[in-house]
Structures are given as structure tokens and as C-alpha cells.
Amino acid sequence: MKLVRSELSLQRASLIGWSLAIAAFVALVVAVYPSVAGDDSLDAIYEGLPPAAQQLLGGSDATSPVGYLNTQLYAFLLPAILLVFAFGRSAGTIAGEEEQRTLDLLLAQPLARWLAYMEKALAIAIGLFLLSVASLIPLFALNSSAGLDISVANLIGQTTQMFLFCLALGMWTMAVSSATGKRGLGLAVVIGYTVASYLIYGLAGTVSWLENIVPATPWRWYAENQPLQNGVGVEECLVLLAAAAVGALVGMWFFNRRDLHA
Amino acid sequence: MGDIAAIKATNLTKSYGRSRGIEDVSLDVHPGEVMGLVGESGAGKSTFLRALLNFIFPTAGSLEVFGRSVVKDPVEVRRRSTYLPGEFVVPARLTGHQTLRRYAFTRKQLSQGRIDDLADRLKLDLSRKVGELSKGNKQKVALVLAFAPKADLIVLDEPTSGLDPILQRTFAGMVKEVTAQGTTVILSSHVMSEVQHIADRVALLRDGKLAAVGKVSELLQDSRRRGSVRPKRAEDVTAVAGQLSDIEQASEIRVDDGEISFACVGAVDPIVKLLAAFDIESLDLAHADLEDAFFSDDALESGEVK
The missing domain is CATH 3.30.70.920 (Lrp/AsnC effector binding domain/regulation of amino acid metabolism (RAM) domain)
Incomplete structure (x- = not known):
């Protein structure tokens, strides 16, 4: 676990910065809620949108506590912010170091490559976990004073699914980047997949033939069971966790047996 | 250890798509010996050294360090070896001390006394950020990283690049000191004169092939x-x-x-x-x-x- 510690201590300042920024963003969104709660015009805007857009933006209800948090936080913005972190870290951790030519020195140590890979993956998971917790704190703190009164269990369930969703996509970014030594390739492949699957997920309600491929979108496993309303989905969590684990193993397998670029 | 070679390369070949790499290199390095690897850039020096640490996998042939296959047992090989990369790059925001922590955290026998002694001899301030150091001073950090941990094999890719003549002499002293304690050193250079006073033997690489190997004096006789x-x-x-x-x-x-x-x-x-x-x-x-x-x-x- 020495590499995990080294990774986290290198990123300490950045992790603190990200956590504060995310907490501040969530606090702001929550603090605005009381002034939106009774405002029908916001609902009217969302109701006027086509169904696909509603699906993408988190539904047509923007003024109930659950609807507000879905549309303003969880449907897009908050996972997108976490994804920026996950993509950057995952592509940067091995392939990025390789491109900067610092990886040789790190791996000149008596450390098995597969273990280095797993410790680096774990460090990313811990970072994502910290940011997820940071997003929860203002919700807990302002839950009742902002008039949201959402069950703590559901908030945790929603955040858990968001964390696993970002982790799975991060692990596949790391896998493609590390397997090839090309930072940009992992980013391009996984960001492309994430965006395309977001559109498919949104359009599936309108374009019927897309429904068959919805299970292949990570968004379905993140959002469809509406954890904020219905509580955490165990099946959803397991699918996302399995996707993350398979991604990590695939990347590790390739990284363990390829040449490092000079 | 007896007569186990520190490094034993047998018909070692590493081919890349293009012409770089090494071809059919057989080379034994004895424990406690200083082996100089000399050749023009692209001759295969770095390829050989990087294969030693299992950064790259041989295409053919075998490579052993103290009797252990580098491919099958890379962790054990790296446990006994330290490395100085051909191009020393570490995150610029790290200080010298942080760099040591980051790139030697698995080294069990890393003593602060040894680090301070080396920094002192090289006249290096480890509290400064690496990004602010000159090329020569960066190279000193790399040297501390390679020489501070207790190692049986020190692998140095172009260790003297960027060092002025006085520091080259300090470096030669450091090499002599560790080999006196039984450590094996393999170092590369594209400049023969930098190696010929330090190395017990030199191996000349040319277009990926071993052109000659022997004691400096023997090679001189035939030159x-x-x-x-x-x-x-x-x-x-x-x-x-x-x-x-x-x-x-x-x-x-x-x-x-x-x-x-x-x-x-x-x-x-x-x-x-x-x-x-x-x-x-x-x-x-x-x-x-x-x-x-x-x-x-x-x-x-x-x-x-x-």
C-alpha cells in the first residue's frame, strides 16, 4: 500500500481543492432551493422540453426536492464534474507519467507491475470516494434548513451509484490508456462512449430500437432506478462495480506484459 | 554468490518495428565489476539497460541478473538494483527530498545519513524544487537516487551527462566506493573518454550489435x-x-x-x-x-x- 500512500500524498493539494470546489458547488445549488421551491415557471420550462431532453436532464419536475436535485445536480452536472476528475486521473496515472517520462523511475523499484497498477487504481478510487463524500456533506448539513428533507439513506444511495458510475468509467479510461501507453486514446475512447451512451439513454424513450442497447449504457445503471426517490439499487451497484473491476483487470493484464515507452 | 554472473545476457535480441533495438547480444558482467556500455545514440545502450529492469521484454534470448531471469523474476531483480534513467524527469514541483520519497519509497535500506552524505559530496541542495534546478543539479538528484539505496547492481544510463569535470571525478569516486563493497555497476555513455577511466571493461555497441568487449587496455592494444x-x-x-x-x-x-x-x-x-x-x-x-x-x-x- 506504499504506492497508494505516495499517490495520495502527491495529490493532496489537488484533492483538497477538488473537494472544496465540489462541496461549494453543491452547497450553492442546495441554498438556492428555497427560492425555487414554489416557482412553477421552472417546471413549465422543463415540461416544455421534448421527452428525450427531459430524460437527459433528469425529468420534468424541477421544483419538488427530489426533482430539483435530480435536474440540478445528479442527472448531469455533478457526475460530469466527477467524471472530469476520474478521466483526468485515470488517463494520467500511468500513460500520462509515461508520456512525461517519469514512469521508468517509479517502476525501477521492487514493485510488481500488476501491483503498481492496482495500487494506482485504488488511489483513484479513494480520490473519487473523497470527492463523493465532499458532495454529500453540504446536502446533509442543509437538508432540512433548505427544506429538502430527503432521506439520508437515499442521498447515500444516489451518491454511491454516482461514485460507482464514475469509477467504472475511470477504470476503463485507465485500462485503455495504460494498455496502450497513450493517454489521449483512453480519454477519446471512453469520453466518446460516455457521451454517445448519454445520448442513446436520453433518446431511447423516443426511438424505440435504441431500447435494446440501453443496458450497455452506464447511465442506465446510474440513473434509471432513481435512487434519490427509491433508494440504492443493489443490482445497479453490482453491475457498475463489476464493470469497474473488469476494466481494472483488463488494463492490468495488458500493462503487465507490454513494453514501457522510453 | 560465488561465480554467478551479475548480468548474463545470452543472445539477447529486442527488435522494434523499426531498426532500433539490440540483436543477439551475449555479455557477462562479473560481480563487483564496472562495465561500460559505449556506442552512438541509437546503438542499443538504453535498450539493453531498460531490458535489465524489465521495462521492455526481450524478443529472443535470455537475460539474467544474479542468476534470476529478468522476465520471470523482475521484482527480485529490481529489489537488488537501482537505476538512473537516460533522461531524468520527475514532477517539477517536488523537492529533492520529496523526489527521493516518491521514487525510493519501497527501498528498505535507505538511510538518511547516506542520502545526506551523497548530497553533501555532490554539493546538492535537496530542499530545492527539482523544477528550479539546472540540468547538472537534476542529474545529481538522479545520482543520489541511484546510489543511496543499498544495491547489488547499479544501472546507469548516461550518468555523466550534464556533469562538469569536477563532478565527473566525484562520480568516479562514488563508483569506486560502491564497487569496493562488491556492488556491480553498468553504465552507458556515447563518449568513450567518460567511460574508459571508470570501467573495468567496456562493451562497444554498434547498430544494436556487440562490436567488441574487453578491458580498456586490451582494446587499446588492438586499436x-x-x-x-x-x-x-x-x-x-x-x-x-x-x-x-x-x-x-x-x-x-x-x-x-x-x-x-x-x-x-x-x-x-x-x-x-x-x-x-x-x-x-x-x-x-x-x-x-x-x-x-x-x-x-x-x-x-x-x-x-x-
Whole structure:
């Protein structure tokens, strides 16, 4: 676990910065809620949108506590912010170091490559976990004073699914980047997949033939069971966790047996 | 340890898509020895050194460090080895101390006393950020990283690049010190003169192939030196040139304005004896130079050096 510690201590300042920024963003969104709660015009805007857009933006209800948090936080913005972190870290951790030519020195140590890979993956998971917790704190703190009164269990369930969703996509970014030594390739492949699957997920309600491929979108496993309303989905969590684990193993397998670029 | 080789490469080949890499290199390095790897850039020095640490996988042949296969047992090999990369890059925001922590955190026998001693000898301030250091000072950080942990094998890729002559001497002292304790050192350079005083033996790499390997003095014996002679009497010029061309140690004989230039390979004695029969105005014989030996194409291709 020495590499995990080294990774986290290198990123300490950045992790603190990200956590504060995310907490501040969530606090702001929550603090605005009381002034939106009774405002029908916001609902009217969302109701006027086509169904696909509603699906993408988190539904047509923007003024109930659950609807507000879905549309303003969880449907897009908050996972997108976490994804920026996950993509950057995952592509940067091995392939990025390789491109900067610092990886040789790190791996000149008596450390098995597969273990280095797993410790680096774990460090990313811990970072994502910290940011997820940071997003929860203002919700807990302002839950009742902002008039949201959402069950703590559901908030945790929603955040858990968001964390696993970002982790799975991060692990596949790391896998493609590390397997090839090309930072940009992992980013391009996984960001492309994430965006395309977001559109498919949104359009599936309108374009019927897309429904068959919805299970292949990570968004379905993140959002469809509406954890904020219905509580955490165990099946959803397991699918996302399995996707993350398979991604990590695939990347590790390739990284363990390829040449490092000079 | 006995007679287990520190490094044993057998028909080691690493081919990349293009021409870089190494081909069929067999090389033994003995424990406690300093082996110099010399060749022009692209000759395969870094490829060989990076294969030692299992950064790259051999295409064919085998590579062992202290009897352990580098491919099957890379962690054990790296546990006993330290490495100085050909191009030392670490995150610029790290200080020297943080760099050591980041890149030597698995080293069990890393003593602060040893680090401070090395930094002191190299006149290096480890509290400064690496990004603010000059190229030479960065290289010192790399040297501390390679020499501070207790290691049985130290792998150094171009260790003296960026070091001024005084520091090169400090470096040579550090190498001598660790080898006295039984550590094996393998180092590369594209400049023979930087290696020839430090290394017990040198291996010359050329286009990925091992062109020659041996003690510096042995290689020097076989290497060519340039000479020129000017007889006192103009009428002797043709005779001297003619007789020189009859002995095998002299070649490339050219006459220019009463002066005869030649290349000498091997013993000088026959040439000197031959010239003794004439009145000689001047005689120049260059220092035997490995650089010369190494970079003269025909000497290598005809196998004279080998």
C-alpha cells in the first residue's frame, strides 16, 4: 500500500481543492432551493422540453426536492464534474507519467507491475470516494434548513451509484490508456462512449430500437432506478462495480506484459 | 554468490518495428565489476539497460541478473538494483527530498545519513524544487537516487551527462566506493573518454550489435593509432613508404610533401625498427584512443578490434 500512500500524498493539494470546489458547488445549488421551491415557471420550462431532453436532464419536475436535485445536480452536472476528475486521473496515472517520462523511475523499484497498477487504481478510487463524500456533506448539513428533507439513506444511495458510475468509467479510461501507453486514446475512447451512451439513454424513450442497447449504457445503471426517490439499487451497484473491476483487470493484464515507452 | 554472473545476457535480441533495438547480444558482467556500455545514440545502450529492469521484454534470448531471469523474476531483480534513467524527469514541483520519497519509497535500506552524505559530496541542495534546478543539479538528484539505496547492481544510463569535470571525478569516486563493497555497476555513455577511466571493461555497441568487449587496455592494444614520419632526406621518402607498406602493422600509407602518414594497428615495434635505418627528421605517433578504434569503420568490420 506504499504506492497508494505516495499517490495520495502527491495529490493532496489537488484533492483538497477538488473537494472544496465540489462541496461549494453543491452547497450553492442546495441554498438556492428555497427560492425555487414554489416557482412553477421552472417546471413549465422543463415540461416544455421534448421527452428525450427531459430524460437527459433528469425529468420534468424541477421544483419538488427530489426533482430539483435530480435536474440540478445528479442527472448531469455533478457526475460530469466527477467524471472530469476520474478521466483526468485515470488517463494520467500511468500513460500520462509515461508520456512525461517519469514512469521508468517509479517502476525501477521492487514493485510488481500488476501491483503498481492496482495500487494506482485504488488511489483513484479513494480520490473519487473523497470527492463523493465532499458532495454529500453540504446536502446533509442543509437538508432540512433548505427544506429538502430527503432521506439520508437515499442521498447515500444516489451518491454511491454516482461514485460507482464514475469509477467504472475511470477504470476503463485507465485500462485503455495504460494498455496502450497513450493517454489521449483512453480519454477519446471512453469520453466518446460516455457521451454517445448519454445520448442513446436520453433518446431511447423516443426511438424505440435504441431500447435494446440501453443496458450497455452506464447511465442506465446510474440513473434509471432513481435512487434519490427509491433508494440504492443493489443490482445497479453490482453491475457498475463489476464493470469497474473488469476494466481494472483488463488494463492490468495488458500493462503487465507490454513494453514501457522510453 | 560465488561465480554467478551479475548480468548474463545470452543472445539477447529486442527488435522494434523499426531498426532500433539490440540483436543477439551475449555479455557477462562479473560481480563487483564496472562495465561500460559505449556506442552512438541509437546503438542499443538504453535498450539493453531498460531490458535489465524489465521495462521492455526481450524478443529472443535470455537475460539474467544474479542468476534470476529478468522476465520471470523482475521484482527480485529490481529489489537488488537501482537505476538512473537516460533522461531524468520527475514532477517539477517536488523537492529533492520529496523526489527521493516518491521514487525510493519501497527501498528498505535507505538511510538518511547516506542520502545526506551523497548530497553533501555532490554539493546538492535537496530542499530545492527539482523544477528550479539546472540540468547538472537534476542529474545529481538522479545520482543520489541511484546510489543511496543499498544495491547489488547499479544501472546507469548516461550518468555523466550534464556533469562538469569536477563532478565527473566525484562520480568516479562514488563508483569506486560502491564497487569496493562488491556492488556491480553498468553504465552507458556515447563518449568513450567518460567511460574508459571508470570501467573495468567496456562493451562497444554498434547498430544494436556487440562490436567488441574487453578491458580498456586490451582494446587499446588492438586499436589503431595515427602516425606520421618525415625523413631528413627527400630521396628516402619513397623507400620508407615502400618498406612501411610491406609490414602488416602499418596501413593507409600516404605521402604528402615529404611526409608519410600511416595508421598503426597493434605493436609499434616493427615500425620503429624499420625507421631506425633512416635519418628521421620528425616522428609523430598519436595516443592510442578507443574513440578512434570505435569509430573507424573498417577496423570493426574486419574484426581487428574484436
